[in-house]
Amino acid sequence: QAERARTADAVMQRTEANVLALSDRIEAKHAAAAAEAARVAAEERRLKFEQMQLAAGEAVVEATRFRELRDGKRQDCERRQVSGLQQAQTDDANTAKLAAARQRVIGLRQQQHTTLQRQYDKQLASASQQATLEHTALLSTKQTAAARRRQQEEAQHTQHATTAYKPFNGGHTTMQARLQALAAGQEL
Numbered sequence: 001q002a003e004r005a006r007t008a009d010a011v012m013q014r015t016e017a018n019v020l021a022l023s024d025r026i027e028a029k030h031a032a033a034a035a036e037a038a039r040v041a042a043e044e045r046r047l048k049f050e051q052m053q054l055a056a057g058e059a060v061v062e063a064t065r066f067r068e069l070r071d072g073k074r075q076d077c078e079r080r081q082v083s084g085l086q087q088a089q090t091d092d093a094n095t096a097k098l099a100a101a102r103q104r105v106i107g108l109r110q111q112q113h114t115t116l117q118r119q120y121d122k123q124l125a126s127a128s129q130q131a132t133l134e135h136t137a138l139l140s141t142k143q144t145a146a147a148r149r150r151q152q153e154e155a156q157h158t159q160h161a162t163t164a165y166k167p168f169n170g171g172h173t174t175m176q177a178r179l180q181a182l183a184a185g186q187e188l
Helices: 002-053 058-163 175-183
Strands: none
């Protein structure tokens, strides 16, 4: 029983550890994706800025810069919205997975508890039945031995009563009659 309980605890701990490891990996991937998106956005802004400087005139540079900044801000806003939505969906999925894993662990614990309880009840019933059988057998043996002893005592008593010396009816016995009874093996 202790072995099964340790096995169940080990399975539960492995499941929880796997869930935590999965959660950590997902968070690391999200952080890496966010860093990569920030790096790409910075690179795009830098490239646009360099292109802008290469433009022919100052006015063209200014107009292009304003337009690119406006478009870049809009694109950044859209990217943040999409990224936030994806992050929220991923977080919801992770939360659902964690909840499902917890429910599985709770179900396993309940199932193990029920199984252990049933096994304990069976063993208790078996031990009780075995003790009752042993007690009955011991009692029967004692009763049989007591009956045999009574029979032996009764047989000895009967034998003693038949072989014992019985004086003559109607008078005193003489010393001669007693000696003859002793010689015949009769008890006095």
